[in-house]
Structure formats: structure tokens, C-alpha cells
Amino acid sequence: MSPAIASRSQAERTPAxxxxxxxxxxxxxxxxxxxxxxxxxxxxxxxxxxxxxxxAGKTTTMRLALGxxxxxxxxxxxxxxxxxxxxxxxxxxxxxxxDEPAFYEFLSGRETVDFACEMRGLERQAAWxxxxxxxxxxxxxxxxxxxxxxxxxxxxxxxxxxxxxVHGPPLLLLDEPTNGLDPPSANLVRRLLSELxxxxxxxxxxxxxxxxxDRICHRLxxxxxxxxxxxxxxxxxxxxxxxxxxxxxxxxFLRLVARPA
Amino acid sequence: xxxxxxxxxxxxxxxxxNFTRSAIxxxxxxxxxxxxxxxxxxxLLFLALIARNGLDLARPIRAIADDAERSAALGWAxxxxxxxxxxxxxxFQQPIGAAAARRLRPLxxxxxxxxxxxxxxxxxxxxxxxGWAPFLFGPFFLGAVGIRAAASVAELWLLGAGLGAxxxxxxxxxxxxxxxxxxxxxxxxxxxxxxxxxTQAAWLGRRxxxxxxxxxxxxxxxxxxxxxxxxxxxxxxxAALGFAAFGAVERHGYxxxxxxxxxxxxxxxxxxxxxxxxxxxxxxxxxxxxVLSAVALLIPVxxxxxxxWGVAYGSGAPERVVVEALAVTLLxxxxxxxVWICFGQASIAVARDVVARPLLSSLPIPPSATLAGKGAxxxxxxxxxxxxxxxxxxxxxxxxxxxxARWLLFAGALWLLARGTAAIAFLSQGLGSATPGAxxxxxxxxxxxxxxxxxxxxxxxxPLLALPSFGALALVSxxxxxxxxxCVRWLDDASLLLERSTPLWRALLGFAMFxxxxxxxxxxxGAAGRPSEPDAPAASLMGGAYLVSxxxxAAxxxxxxxxxxxxxxxxxxxxxxxxxxxxxxxxxxxGVVLQPAIARLLERLGVEGAQVAMGGTLGALLLGLAVLVAxxxxxxxxxxxxxxxxxxxxxGRRRVWAPVLAAFAFAAVHPGPAFPVVWLLGxxxxxxxxxxxxxxxxxxxxxAHNALVWWASR
Numbered sequence: 001m002s003p004a005i006a007s008r009s010q011a012e013r014t015p016a017x018x019x020x021x022x023x024x025x026x027x028x029x030x031x032x033x034x035x036x037x038x039x040x041x042x043x044x045x046x047x048x049x050x051x052x053x054x055x056a057g058k059t060t061t062m063r064l065a066l067g068x069x070x071x072x073x074x075x076x077x078x079x080x081x082x083x084x085x086x087x088x089x090x091x092x093x094x095x096x097x098x099d100e101p102a103f104y105e106f107l108s109g110r111e112t113v114d115f116a117c118e119m120r121g122l123e124r125q126a127a128w129x130x131x132x133x134x135x136x137x138x139x140x141x142x143x144x145x146x147x148x149x150x151x152x153x154x155x156x157x158x159x160x161x162x163x164x165x166v167h168g169p170p171l172l173l174l175d176e177p178t179n180g181l182d183p184p185s186a187n188l189v190r191r192l193l194s195e196l197x198x199x200x201x202x203x204x205x206x207x208x209x210x211x212x213x214d215r216i217c218h219r220l221x222x223x224x225x226x227x228x229x230x231x232x233x234x235x236x237x238x239x240x241x242x243x244x245x246x247x248x249x250x251x252x253f254l255r256l257v258a259r260p261a
Numbered sequence: 262x263x264x265x266x267x268x269x270x271x272x273x274x275x276x277x278x279n280f281t282r283s284a285i286x287x288x289x290x291x292x293x294x295x296x297x298x299x300x301x302x303x304x305l306l307f308l309a310l311i312a313r314n315g316l317d318l319a320r321p322i323r324a325i326a327d328d329a330e331r332s333a334a335l336g337w338a339x340x341x342x343x344x345x346x347x348x349x350x351x352x353f354q355q356p357i358g359a360a361a362a363r364r365l366r367p368l369x370x371x372x373x374x375x376x377x378x379x380x381x382x383x384x385x386x387x388x389x390x391x392g393w394a395p396f397l398f399g400p401f402f403l404g405a406v407g408i409r410a411a412a413s414v415a416e417l418w419l420l421g422a423g424l425g426a427x428x429x430x431x432x433x434x435x436x437x438x439x440x441x442x443x444x445x446x447x448x449x450x451x452x453x454x455x456x457x458x459x460t461q462a463a464w465l466g467r468r469x470x471x472x473x474x475x476x477x478x479x480x481x482x483x484x485x486x487x488x489x490x491x492x493x494x495x496x497x498x499x500a501a502l503g504f505a506a507f508g509a510v511e512r513h514g515y516x517x518x519x520x521x522x523x524x525x526x527x528x529x530x531x532x533x534x535x536x537x538x539x540x541x542x543x544x545x546x547x548x549x550x551x552v553l554s555a556v557a558l559l560i561p562v563x564x565x566x567x568x569x570w571g572v573a574y575g576s577g578a579p580e581r582v583v584v585e586a587l588a589v590t591l592l593x594x595x596x597x598x599x600v601w602i603c604f605g606q607a608s609i610a611v612a613r614d615v616v617a618r619p620l621l622s623s624l625p626i627p628p629s630a631t632l633a634g635k636g637a638x639x640x641x642x643x644x645x646x647x648x649x650x651x652x653x654x655x656x657x658x659x660x661x662x663x664x665x666a667r668w669l670l671f672a673g674a675l676w677l678l679a680r681g682t683a684a685i686a687f688l689s690q691g692l693g694s695a696t697p698g699a700x701x702x703x704x705x706x707x708x709x710x711x712x713x714x715x716x717x718x719x720x721x722x723x724p725l726l727a728l729p730s731f732g733a734l735a736l737v738s739x740x741x742x743x744x745x746x747x748c749v750r751w752l753d754d755a756s757l758l759l760e761r762s763t764p765l766w767r768a769l770l771g772f773a774m775f776x777x778x779x780x781x782x783x784x785x786x787g788a789a790g791r792p793s794e795p796d797a798p799a800a801s802l803m804g805g806a807y808l809v810s811x812x813x814x815a816a817x818x819x820x821x822x823x824x825x826x827x828x829x830x831x832x833x834x835x836x837x838x839x840x841x842x843x844x845x846x847x848x849x850x851x852g853v854v855l856q857p858a859i860a861r862l863l864e865r866l867g868v869e870g871a872q873v874a875m876g877g878t879l880g881a882l883l884l885g886l887a888v889l890v891a892x893x894x895x896x897x898x899x900x901x902x903x904x905x906x907x908x909x910x911x912x913g914r915r916r917v918w919a920p921v922l923a924a925f926a927f928a929a930v931h932p933g934p935a936f937p938v939v940w941l942l943g944x945x946x947x948x949x950x951x952x953x954x955x956x957x958x959x960x961x962x963x964x965a966h967n968a969l970v971w972w973a974s975r
Contacts, residue, residue, distance in 0.1 A: 068374055070513050087512045091377035092263070102371040106278060112372075118271030119376045121263040 016044040019171045019202035020065060024074035027060050027226075034060040036226040037074065042171065042202040047193060049213040050206040051253060052223035058206035059099060061223075062173045065204070066096055078171055092120065095164030099175040101156045105149035109140065109159050112148060113166060120167050127166055134165055137192055138185075153180040161189065165196075172196065174205040178212060190216050214249040224257045268382045272368075276389070279367045311396045319404025321463040328483060334466025335405065336479035341458030342398035343421040343475075346391045348451035350425025351432075351444075353390040380508035387426040387507045394421065398459065406482050413478070413488055416496055423500025426507035433510050450556055536626070536634030543613060544606075544638065554602055558645050561595055565649045568656070584657050588664050589719075591653055592671050595646045596719045599675050603639050604708055607686035610635050628749035632683055632742065639679035647672045666724040674718040674734055681711045681738035684745035688766065709773040711737050714929075723863075729929040729936050736926070740765055764825065765907040771817050771899065772930075779810035804883030811887070811895035818898050825906045828898075832955035841958030844945040845965030852938040852966070853973040859935075888971050893963035900927045900943065901950040901959050909951075920947025942966050 020042040027035040035057040042048045050058045063069045064076050067087025076083045083090045103112050113131070117124045135141050138158045143151065151159065157180050164172060177193070178186040194216055197203050207213050213220060214234050222229040222237070230240055234249055241252040322338065325331040353368075368386045378386075395418050402410040432444060458465065471479070481488040532538065545551055614621060614631070621631070647668075654668055689707040714737060717730030744766040819828070832838065905923035909916040924943025931939045946959035 066375060067513065084513075088263070088377045088379060091375065096375045098371075098375065104275065104279070104367065104370060104372065107275075111278075115271055115275060116376060118267050119263075119378065121267055 016046065018043050020076070020078050020204060022061070022065075022074070022076040025061070025064060025071055025076050026073040027057075027064060027069060028072040033226050035064065035071075038223075038226070038228050040221050040228065040231060042204045044170070044202050045197055045200050046219065047197045047203045047205065047217045049217035049220045050204065050223060051208070051210065051213055051220055052206075053208070053257065055225070056223040057226040058223060059175055060226075062096070062175055062204070062206065065173055066091060066094060092167065093169055093171055095167070095169040095172045097157070097160045097164050097172075097174045097177055099179065101160035103148040103156065103159065106147060108147055109144040109151070109162075112159065113144075113163060116163050116166050122167055130168060131162060131165065134162055134192070137188060138162060139188075154182060154185055157181055158185070158189075161192075170201060172201055172203045172205075174203065176207055177205055178207070178209065186212070210249045210253055220249075222253060222256055230256045263377060263379060265379055265381050268379060269385060272382065272386070275367055308393065308396050311393050312400045315397045315400035316404045318460055318462075319401050322405045322466075325463060325466070330467050332466075332476070332480040332483035333469075333471040334462045335483050336471050336476045337465040337469075338398075338401065338405065338459055338462035339417060339475045339479055341455045341460075341462060342394070342401070343417060343424065344455030345397065345452055345459065346394040346418060346421025347425035347428065348448040348455060349394050350387060350391045350422045351428050352448040352452065353392055380505075380512060383511045384426070384504035384508040387429070387504060387511075388419070388422045391418065391422040391425065394418070397456075401459065402482075406485075409485060410482055413482060416488075416493060419500040420496040423503030425503070427503030430503070430506035430510040447552060447556065450560075453560065536630050537637045540610065540634045540638040541641075543610075554606060554642060558598075558602070558642070561598055561646055561649045564591075564594075565653050568653055584659060585661070585664065588654060588657065588659060588667070592650060592667060592719045593716075595650055596671065596674070596715055599643055599646055599678060600712055600715065602642055603678055603682040604686075606639060606642065607635060607682045610638070610683070611686040628746045631749050632687070632745060635683035635686070636680040639683055640676055643675040643679050647675060663724050667719075667727070670718055670724055670727050670731055674715050674731060677734050677738040678711060678715050681734075681741045682708075684738075684741040685711060687745040687749050688741065707770065707773075709776065710769050711741065713773070713776060717929075726936075729925075733926060733929040736922070737769065740769065763907075763911065765904075765911050767821065768899075768903045768907040771814070771821060771903060774817055775810055775814040775895075775899070779806050801880035801883050804880065804885075804887045807887040808883065808891050811891040815895045815898050818895075818903050822903050822906070825903065825910065828902050829955040830957055832953040832957050834953070837949060837953050837955075837958045838961050841946070841949050841961035842965040844949070845942065845962035845967075846969055848938055848942040848945060848962075849966040849969030849973075851941065852935065852970050855938060856973070885971070888967050889964060892967060893960045896927065897946060897950075897956050897959045897963055900924075901946060902956055905947055905950060920944060920951050923947050 018041040022041070023039050025035055025038040026033065038057075038061065040048070050061060052058055060069065064071055065078065065083055067083045067090045070084050078090050078093050081089050081093065104115075107115065113127070114124055117127045135144070138161065140155070140158055140162060143155050143159075148156070148159070157177070161174075161177065164174075172193075174193075178189055181189060190212060193203055193205070197218075205217070217234070219231065219233055220237060221231045230237055232240065235245065237249070237256070238245060238247055238252050241247075241255040243252055243255070322331065322334050325334060368390060395414075399414055399418075402414045436444075478488045478492055487493075534542070544554070650668060650671060654664065659665065685707045711734070714730045714734035718727045718734060721727035721730060740763070744763040747763065822828070900923050904926060905919050908922050909919035912919055921944065924940050924947050927943040928936050928940035942962065946962045949958035949962065950956065
């Protein structure tokens with residue numbers, strides 16, 4: 001039995017405490033409703049996937065969780081901290097990997113991590129000791145002393161992941177974490193995420209790769225135009241769509257998020 | 262636990278690294294640890310120039326004898342300084358141009374949005390956003406009222422930045438992002454008006470009396486007292502409120518910045534959307550860019566209107582001398598506007614291409630078409646400036662042919678500037694180059710190469726003397742285009758090792774470094790000691806500045822020539838050294854003989870010769886060293902050993918022209934009247950270098966020439 005499956009069954013047996021909780025969360029941009037009355041939660045040791053077509057509100061939900069956006073209605077909190085009212089405290093609890101990571105082009109990878117340590121008030125030595133296994137796993141060591149301006153897209157994504165792990169946060173928000181990675185690197189990241197969840201972190205990731213979501217997510221949230229369409233374990237979602245256990249998740253998604261042509 | 266102190270130290274180090282490292286050139290050169298670069302020098306020069314301007318502006322105020330008038334003038338200066346600081350604070354916070362530009366500004370970088378930055382840290386960031394304002398009005402107030410003003414200056418800086426921060430907070434809270442962009446661009450007007458009030462404070466104080474606000478503060482400063490405690494307290498409280506509001510709003514500051522409204526647009530006309538029309542349409546759609554250029558173009562139009570009105574309804578046509586001075590001043594200020602517009606727009610246009618790279622790289626667009634679209638747009642934007650200048654000349658009843666010749670040169674220079682700037686933007690701000698952000702787009706070494714000849718054209722004492730600068734401008738513009746055509750390839754190929762510029766362009770960068778080093782050192786020396794005669798530059802100052810920067814040029818040349826092969830000093834045939842010296846003596850003699858004729862010619866053209874105040878033995882010694890030793894060594898090293906070599910490499914089979922072009926550049930940077938003789942000297946030195954492959958004969962020629970001219974002039 002692989003570690004991922006072990007932790008999945010464990011998560012199902014005893015409901016762990018919720019790390020992220022959204023209740024009736026809405027966000028309006030002018031006339032456009034980006035997130036509509038979303039209610040969901042991420043528990044400790046659990047990988048939750050936000051699945052949806054482009055413009056479904058996945059990134060907006062993550063930005064609401066970080067306190068970068070203010071909700072129009074409803075509430076979102078991390079470990080009891082309201083994201084809208086205390087964004088500084090919330091950012092201490094979250095490691096965030098944006099879809100398009102941005103760094104200071106004239107800092108090296110190592111200096112970027114050092115900078116994040118200072119901004120988070122961490123001991124640099126201890127932080128690097130904690131990061132060492134991740135650096136090894138992500139094969140980042142030869143890149144760390146080069147300026148970020150020379151990094152490839154995939155290396156930038158890996159550095160963003162490393163940066164999200166600097167403070168050992170209880171919650172990870174990952175926006176398309178394997179986007180732009182080659183298959184071996186994507187595989188590395190998937191394994192890393194499963195291990196982090198097994199160690200007790202809550203992970204919310206957005207993706208449109210349903211195959212990957214099926215493999216590492218314990219629960220999935222299907223979004224469409226800001227609304228929650230369906231939520232549950234992959235098996236529950238297949239059942240909800242009226243499909244058998246060996247059907248692909250993609251079919252379930254297409255049935256549940258059926259749009260009028 | 263997060264500590265404010267640690268965050269501030271980290272941000273301070275970040276800013277320092279940005280200041281030094283983002284000055285590193287293209288991707289290939291980027292290395293951790295290279296701190297001192299030519300571009301850094303230029304940035305320091307920019308700040309030093311601003312500080313120097315501040316000191317200069319203080320002089321007329323200190324000269325006012327009447328106490329009441331002086332305090333009134335100070336009041337206006339305070340008002341101007343606060344307006345500048347507040348509007349700069351707003352301007353640097355706003356999303357001007359593409360979102361890509363935000364990544365170049367360290368304090369608005371998206372990485373800071375996802376880190377737990379404390380509200381108090383954000384308030385300090387707002388304070389730091391007032392940019393170069395303290396460098397201008399700090400020296401100004403120190404010059405105007407002395408060191409006792411220091412505490413007051415700090416308080417006013419806080420007040421100005423606090424007001425700006427409050428304005429940002431209010432706008433972010435109540436306005437959508439797409440409405441912020443025009444406001445940000447409009448802050449440029451407030452900055453310019455603030456600078457205008459600051460520069461004209463003495464006049465305003467005399468004409469209009471005390472400024473409505475801040476008069477008690479100004480009176481206290483003028484009389485050497487501390488400002489009223491209540492006013493100080495109120496200023497600090499206002500500032501604190503502003504920063505607090507900013508810190509509170511900024512926590513969610515990106516709420517509105519990321520949202521652009523979905524506008525539906527109607528496409529008019531059926532003409533195909535080629536690259537030229539595309540540039541125009543994008544400019545119109547991107548409001549901030551549009552407002553920026555509209556503001557920049559509006560100012561000359563308003564100036565023209567005011568002047569025309571003044572002439573029409575004032576006391577008749579002004580005197581001829583006044584007209585001439587006015588015409589030259591107008592062309593100079595219009596040229597500055599042109600530079601501002603070109604650099605701003607070109608960098609926005611290239612940032613746009615960086616963002617749209619995936620689209621552009623998939624289309625069969627030749628690099629020349631990419632460049633032509635931007636060059637054409639910028640040339641069109643130059644047209645109002647040229648027309649405005651022409652209208653002014655007509656209304657001023659300019660009848661002197663040389664002034665109209667100046668106008669023609671001005672129009673040509675602006676056209677070359679527009680074409681060249683589009684190319685330079687690709688060279689200096691293309692993909693992967695971590696160029697500025699921490700200042701103005703004008704503060705880049707690449708841009709300096711083209712600004713110097715443009716200003717040379719408009720500031721020349723006579724249109725004939727402007728021709729060498731015009732030629733140099735044409736050459737620079739042509740080479741910028743050639744280098745950019747290679748570099749625009751990054752749209753297709755983002756590989757790390759892409760060569761970003763030509764050897765010739767790098768050689769020109771070396772020269773820009775030399776110029777900036779020379780001015781920076783002269784500024785620093787000038788601030789340390791006072792020249793004995795205010796009108797003539799002191800010999801010790803010029804000599805010292807030249808010596809140090811010549812050393813820098815020599816070191817830079819030896820370090821950066823790179824691929825051009827080894828430098829040889831001694832020629833294989835020794836007699837060529839003597840031949841060189843003989844050539845130098847011949848051109849020197851020609852110069853000495855022609856000197857009276859040239860002086861007469863200049864007199865007839867109405868140009869006065871420049872005078873240098875010798876000021877004692879030290880000055881003579883330093884100037885002698887510079888003229889007899891440093892100039893031959895450094896200039897031969899650069900013009901023959903680097904520029905001519907780079908030209909020859911580039912011209913290939915037509916390499917016989919390399920000495921001619923290098924000699925032209927060599928002569929163009931020497932003072933106008935000496936131009937023809939120096940060109941001859943350059944030709945001789947260049948030919949000797951081309952034949953012998955060694956620098957020795959050229960140095961001998963140069964030293965002999967300088968020695969003879971120096972001896973004759975004493």
C-alpha cells in the first residue's frame with residue numbers, strides 16, 4: 001500500500017481538524033461574480049483539489065484565502081484567523097505557489113529564500129536545515145546560486161515551492177503546481193505533496209489535470225463559474241455522475257459540469 | 262514572530278542590491294557579486310545631478326536682501342517641495358504601463374504581496390517611494406537656510422510623503438484600478454508644477470508675496486528660529502495619519518490592481534491591422550500610456566499658446582537678442598520633452614512585447630518590422646513638438662536663417678532620436694535584462710549614448726557647429742538599429758546565451774560610461790571646493806575630473822574589449838613612432854596656424870570662445886597631466902584600440918572606412934571649433950593603427966599634437 005493511499009484511508013477514518021474553512025464565500029468584480037457562495041474546508045493531512053474550467057474562480061479563491069482580495073460576502077478563515085481582517089497573520093500560516101511565480105530577477109535563488117526568511121522572522125540556519133531535503137528532492141542545489149533571471153519556467157516553479165515551504169506552514173495553497181514542469185519533475189512534486197500531506201499539512205491545489213488530481217487528491221471540489229458544482233472523494237464523484245469505479249474522472253467532470261452548448 | 266526591524270533591514274538590503282545589480286547589463290553578463298558597474302556610476306550621477314540642482318536653485322533665494330520677501334519665497338519653495346514629494350509618492354505607487362513594469366519596481370513587486378509584510382513596514386515603503394524628491398529639496402533647503410533647516414526638511418519630507426500615501430490610500434479604497442492609471446500619469450503634471458514652483462520660488466515670493474499655507478513655517482526658517490511647535494506637531498500628525506491609512510489599505514492593496522474591466526470595443530474601419538496600426542491602437546487602449554503622452558505633449562502646446570498670447574497682447578515683439586535666447590531655450594526644453602516621451606513610450610512598448618512574446622514568436626514577423634512599427638509611432642509623437650516649435654518661431658518673428666537652420670536640425674534630431682530610442686529599448690529592456698525600475702528610464706547607460714548627441718545638436722552655439730553632433734547622432738541611431746535587429750530575435754529565441762548587442766554597441770557603451778564618470782567626478786569635485794571664478798570652470802576641477810575618468814576609461818577598455826584580440830603597444834617598426842610624432846606635430850601646427858582664422862570665423866558667427874580659469878600651479882599641473890599624458894593614452898586606447906577595431910570587425914571588406922568613422926567620432930567629442938583639425942589628427946592616428954596594429958604611433962601623434970597646441974596657447 002503506497003503512503004498516499006494509507007493517509008487517505010486514515011483521513012477518512014478520523015476527521016482531522018479543519019485548517020481552511022470557507023463559508024458562503026463570494027467575490028464580485030464589478031458585474032462579474034467570480035466566486036459564488038462557496039462553502040468548503042481543508043483538513044489536516046488532506047489534499048483537496050479545486051477543479052474547474054478556466055475562469056471558474058480557482059485562483060480568486062486562493063487569493064481570498066491569502067487576504068489579497070476582500071470577500072464581497074461570506075467568510076474565509078485559516079486555523080480560526082479571518083483572512084480578510086488579518087492578512088499578515090494568515091500569510092504566516094500559508095505557503096503559496098502562484099500560477100506564474102514572480103521573483104526579484106537580480107537575486108539568486110538562495111538570496112530569495114534568505115529574503116523570505118527575514119520577512120517571515122525565521123532563523124536562517126534552521127530554515128535551511130529544514131529545507132535541505134526538499135532542495136535535494138527538487139534537484140535545486142545547482143541552481144540556487146544563479147540569478148533568478150536565468151531560471152527556466154520549471155525551475156522558477158520549483159523555487160516557488162521551496163519558498164512556500166520555508167516556514168513549514170500548516171496549509172499549502174498551490175495554483176497549478178505542476179504546470180510548466182517536465183514529467184519527471186511533475187512526478188517529483190506529486191510525491192513531495194503526498195509526503196507533506198502524510199506529515200500533517202493541509203493542501204489545497206488547483207489544477208485542470210484531472211489525471212493528477214485523481215492520483216493525489218483525497219477530495220475534489222468541482223467549480224464552474226464560481227459555483228460549487230459537486231464535492232467529495234473521487235469515488236463519490238464518480239458515483240454522483242452515475243459512473244462505475246473504473247471510469248475516468250474526466251468523464252465524471254464532463255457530466256457534472258455540463259454546460260449548455 | 263515577525264520583527265519590524267528585520268523586515269526593514271531585509272528590504273534595505275534588497276533595495277541596495279536592486280540599485281547595484283539591476284544596473285548590470287544583459288542576461289549573459291548577469292553575475293552575483295558584480296557590484297560596481299558603469300550603469301551604477303550613471304545612477305549615482307543622476308542623484309548627484311539632482312542634488313547639485315537643488316543647491317543651484319537655492320542661490321537666488323539666499324540672494325534676496327529683504328527679509329519679508331525672502332520668507333515669502335521660502336514659503337513657495339516649501340509648497341513646491343511638498344507637492345513634488347506627495348505626487349512622486351503617488352506616481353511610484355501606481356500601475357503605469359504593463360503589469361510587467363511592476364516586477365521591475367522592487368517596492369511594488371508581486372512577491373511582497375504573498376509575504377507577511379507588516380503594516381508598519383508598508384508605511385516605510387510608502388515613505389521610500391518618494392524617490393528622488395529628498396535629493397532635490399534637501400540640498401535646496403540646506404543651501405537656502407543652512408544646516409539649521411535639516412530637522413525641518415526631514416519633517417516636510419515626512420509630511421509630503423504622508424500626504425501622498427494618504428492620497429494613494431483614498432484612491433485605492435474608492436477607485437477601481439483602471440481609473441487609477443490616468444491619475445498616476447496626471448501626477449506627472451503635479452511633479453512638473455511642483456518643480457516649477459520650487460525653481461521660481463524667488464520670483465513668486467517677490468511678485469505674489471507669501472504662499473497661502475506654510476507662511477509661518479517659512480518665516481521662522483528665514484529668521485533662523487524653529488518653526489512653531491504646534492505647526493510641527495500638526496505636520497507630523499498628518500503624516501502619521503497618511504502612513505497609517507496607507508498601511509491599512511495596502512494590506513489588500515492588490516485587490517483592485519489585478520482587476521481590469523472587460524470593455525467591449527468596436528473595431529472601426531476595414532484597413533488591415535499591421536504593426537504600425539497595432540502600436541497606435543494599443544497606445545490608445547492603454548490609458549496610462551495615452552495620458553502620459555498626452556500630458557507630455559500638452560505642456561509644449563500650452564507653453565506655445567502662452568508665449569504666442571504674450572507676444573500678441575504684450576508690449577510688442579521682443580528684442581532680437583531676447584528672441585534668439587528664447588528660441589534656443591525653447592528648442593532645448595522641447596528636446597528634453599522629446600527624450601522623456603521617447604524613453605517612456607519605447608519602454609512601455611517593449612514591455613508589451615515581452616508580455617506578448619508567445620504570440621509574437623509564433624508569427625512570421627521580421628525583426629525590422631517589429632522595430633519599424635515602434636519607430637514610426639514615436640516619430641509621429643515627435644511631430645507636435647516640431648510643429649509647436651515652428652509656430653513659436655513664426656510668432657516670435659524669427660528672421661535669422663541660422664535659427665531656422667537650428668529648427669531644421671532640431672526636427673531631424675528628433676526623428677533620429679525616435680528611431681534610435683525604439684531600438685535602444687529593445688537592447689536595454691528586452692527579455693531577461695533586469696534594467697531599471699529604481700529611477701527613471703532616462704537613467705540608463707544605453708539611453709545616455711543617444712541623449713548626449715541630441716543635446717549636442719540643440720545646445721551647439723551655432724548650427725554649423727551642431728553638424729558633428731548631428732552626424733554622431735545619425736551614427737548612434739544607425740548602430741542602435743543594427744544591434745537591435747540582432748537582439749529582437751529574443752522574441753523567437755529566449756536562450757540564455759543570446760548575444761544581445763554588437764561589439765560596436767558595447768564600445769559605445771564604454772564611451773557613455775566615460776562621459777558619465779567625467780561629469781560625476783566634476784560634480785563631486787565641484788561640491789568639495791568652490792571655483793575661484795564662477796563663470797569659468799577651474800583648471801584643477803577639469804584636469805582632476807578628466808584624469809580620474811580617463812583612468813576609468815582605460816581600465817574599462819582593457820577589461821571589456823573582450824573578443825577583439827590582444828592590444829599591442831609597441832609597433833614592430835620603431836620608426837613609425839617618429840612618423841606618428843611628426844604627423845601630430847603637423848596637425849598641431851595646422852591647428853595653431855588656423856587658430857586665429859577659426860577664432861575670426863567664430864566671432865563672425867557670434868560665438869564666444871570658452872575660457873578656462875587657470876587658478877594657480879595645481880590647476881596647471883593637473884590640466885597639463887590630463888592634456889599631455891592621460892588624453893593621448895586613454896583616448897587612443899579607446900578610439901583606436903576599441904572603437905576602430907569594433908568598426909573594422911563590423912565593416913568586414915569595407916574596413917578601410919573604420920579609421921574614418923572612428924576619427925569622426927573622436928573629433929565629434931572635441932569642442933566644436935577644433936573639429937576639422939582633430940579629425941585630421943584622428944585620421945592620421947587611425948591610419949597608423951590600421952597599418953602597424955599597435956597603439957604607440959597614435960599615442961605619439963596625439964601627444965605631440967596636444968603638446969604643440971598647449972605650448973602655443975600659453
